[in-house]
Amino acid sequence: MVKGRILGLGMDYSPTSKAALRWAIDNLIQSADHLILIHVRSAKSDSDQKKLWGDSGSPLIPLEELRHTTVSKQYGLNPDAEVLDLLDTVSRTKGVKVTCKVYWGDPREKLCDAVDDLKLNSLLVGSRGLGTLKRVLLGSVSNYVVMNATCPVTVIKGTQGSKP
Known part of the structure; x- marks a missing residue:
């Protein structure tokens, strides 16, 4: 059996x-890859799952x-139908294994931690497209990662203001 790559994707x-x-599905993901959606929840979350896996x-x-729904809600996730449809399709058509992992804390640090924890070959993140001033004041997750x-x-x- 051909072993594929382990790809992480920051998902919110x-x-x-x-x-x-969508870009990863169209341009990067190949047969036998393992795609891991990485969710980072607030460190202030007081869920039972955070207490157990924090x-x-x-x-x-x-x-x-x-x-x-019950599993998603346990972790404070609210996956939408579009994402689930995309994941179902890539799983079926390309034979990709799809899983999800939830972390609690600062997204910048936790995405970097996930690289080593999950032994990722590559990580994909979206950019919010903050302007220069907001990026300086808020910090950029993608730049940090x-x-x-x-x-x-x-x-x-x-793309700003329209569906990418």
């Missing part, structure tokens, strides 16, 4: 993270379980 269901998923992140959640991750990082820029 924003237009730019959906654009990153330090290491959740176990890998298979796509079949992510579809179940590009500078600090120990694997190649692809930043997908969505």
Whole structure:
């Protein structure tokens, strides 16, 4: 059996993270790859799952379980139909294994931690397209990840004000 790559994708269901998923499906993902959606929830979350998995992140959640509302809600996720349809399609048509992992904390740090934790070959993130001033004041997750991750990082820029 051919072993594929392990690809991580930062997912928050924003237009730019959906654009990153679509781009990955069209341009990067190959047969036998493993795609891991990486969700980073607020460190202030007081969920039972955070208490149980807060330090290491959740176990890998298979796509079949992510579809179940009860499982998604346990982790504070709200996957939308468009993302689930895209994931179902790539799983069926390309034979891609799709899972999800949830971390709690600062997205910049947790995405970088995920690279080593999950032994990712590559990480994809969407860019919110902040202007220069907002980027300086708020910091850019994608810039931080590009500078600090120990694997190649692809930043997908969505178009401002329209569906990417």
